[in-house]
Amino acid sequence: GENVEQHPSTLSVQEGDSAVIKCTYSDSASNYFPWYKQELGKRPQLIIDIRSNVGEKKDQRIAVTLNKTAKHFSLHITETQPEDSAVYFCAARDSNYQLIWGAGTKLIIKP
């Protein structure tokens, strides 16, 4: 079955710098890759997603890239701000249409 690995588990960046979180997946049939943000004590919320027929998608300071050949996808946050501090989860939808989740990355924005 699908396996999703997410790195790093913790990422600390200076405010204003960029942050990159990477995920790899194992099922070549996976075709949908969402990213969720979870603030402390809150529910996970979708911030961006990408489908397998697209290589990159951008929404203001957030972008996601997908490399189907290498089976990895990444979240890029530019000009980080204090409100970007949260745990970020990647996921991949496998051939059974189930979302398989990464273990999460705690992003810390240093002032």
Place this chain on the structure above:
Amino acid sequence: DAGITQSPRYKITETGRQVTLMCHQTWSHSYMFWYRQDLGHGLRLIYYSAAADITDKGEVPDGYVVSRSKTENFPLTLESATRSQTSVYFCASSLNQETEAFFGQGTRLTVV
């Protein structure tokens, strides 16, 4: 966000007791999910449902029971709670299997 709600928000129960976590959505979404969230494991799928009266096991179903007699409700029951089931439980729903999943606020369950 008010479209999917969980109750209770917090629950403390004793080992061996039966406990039911409730999930209600007002969007008429076909799909509903139950996840547990533990440090270092991310979100793990317990059970999911594609429609009323259709349920299926996820990654970690042992010790849990679900039902879905109505589209809007998807209760999760721990038949005999164990300490290892101490966790934060999230319910989620999606219109279909290809659309965004919306999460409830979560239920923090402590088994003592």
